[in-house]
Amino acid sequence: xxGVAQSPRYKIIEKRxxxxxxxxxxxxxATLYWYQQILGQGPKLLIQFQNNGVVDDSQLPKDRFSAERxxxxxxxxxxxxxxxxxxxxxxxxxSLGTGGYQEGELFFGEGSRLTVL
Amino acid sequence: GQSLEQPSEVTAxxxxxxxxxxxxxxxxxxxxSWYQQHDGGAPTFLSYNALDGLEETGRFSSFLSRSxxxxxxxxxxxxxxxxxxxxxxxxLNQGGKLIFGQGTELSVKP
Numbered sequence: 252x253x254g255v256a257q258s259p260r261y262k263i264i265e266k267r268x269x270x271x272x273x274x275x276x277x278x279x280x281a282t283l284y285w286y287q288q289i290l291g292q293g294p295k296l297l298i299q300f301q302n303n304g305v306v307d308d309s310q311l312p313k314d315r316f317s318a319e320r321x322x323x324x325x326x327x328x329x330x331x332x333x334x335x336x337x338x339x340x341x342x343x344x345x346s347l348g349t350g351g352y353q354e355g356e357l358f359f360g361e362g363s364r365l366t367v368l
Numbered sequence: 369g370q371s372l373e374q375p376s377e378v379t380a381x382x383x384x385x386x387x388x389x390x391x392x393x394x395x396x397x398x399x400x401s402w403y404q405q406h407d408g409g410a411p412t413f414l415s416y417n418a419l420d421g422l423e424e425t426g427r428f429s430s431f432l433s434r435s436x437x438x439x440x441x442x443x444x445x446x447x448x449x450x451x452x453x454x455x456x457x458x459x460l461n462q463g464g465k466l467i468f469g470q471g472t473e474l475s476v477k478p
Contacts, residue, residue, distance in 0.1 A: 284466070286381050293372075293455050293468035294411065318433060342410065349463035355401035355416025357466065 253277065255360035263366045269331035272363045276324070276345030282306075283320055284357065285328050286342040294342055300326065301349075314349050333367045340364050370394045372456055372469035374433045378474045380446055386391075390456035391419045398459040400432050400439045402468070406452045413442065443474075451476045 258277040264270050275350070276283050286294035287343050295311040297316065299319075302323040311318065320326040330337055344357040372392045380386040389400060390400070393404055399418035403411040415423050417432035429442040452472040460467065 282463075286468075296465055296467060299465065301463065306463065309425075330465045343412075350420075352416055354418070354459045354462065355399050355457075356413045357401075357403075357408040357411075359412070 255343055255345055255358055257341075257360035257363050259363055260361065261366075262368065263333055264333055265368050266335055269329065270333060270341075270365060271327055271329045272341050272358060274326045274328070274343030276326070276343070277358055278297075279347065280345035280358070281323070281348045282346045283326050284344040284346075285318055285326070286360070288340045288342055290339075292308050295309040297328070297341075330365075333365075335367050338367045340356065370458070370460075372458060372467065374454075374456055374472045375468045376470070377473045377475070381477050382446055382448060383445045384446050385440045385465050385476065386446060387443065388393065388443075388454050388456075388474070390439050390441075390469060391440075392418065392456070392458050392469075393439050394458050394467070396460040396464065397437075398461050398464070400430075401457040401459070402428075402430055403455045403457060403468075405455065405471070413454065430440050446476050448476050448478070450474060458463055 282284045285297040297311045298308040298318045300320040340362040342362045347353045349350045358361045401416045402414040405411040415430040427444045432439040456470045457468045
């Protein structure tokens, strides 16, 4: 089966510019996650969707970050305006649903590496 | 707040056994996962424990003690390709947030 697809793989922008990342989860996966991973740290959850509803966005800096998941499939994460501290890898992940082993198993995309100059 | 504690670095030799510990203090607990991440790569799922005890998957095993808020990942017959970062992650409640520790960098020496 096809994995989680993300684009672009790399993006370099200047501070105060905007950027958007796209994610296509594994077919049939109801839950979609966006994580931010700064070099040398663990992934930090930005937002979690269940179908097209938001489960948790408590750590999303809403003054500059936005995310949507239209029709419960693809998702877009946008940053506007970007700051230097936003330099990180943005990981999209999906999982089949809730309950049992599915609670622990996330499938990650290769990530989008953002450099803000 | 939520905290997951793991050692930052572990070094071991090929063929040896290594244990990576994870202790957690979280507002809720549904289960503990382990992920492997090679440099520049995506995290990949290794194991999940929702109940106390040991889960074995090939060379890797994972253990959970809910009463001690503690778990570990055990890697046996270490190979050079096992050099990577390992993350524990806690699911706070069913369908809820999955939060990650800061990771343990494992170096396997010949």
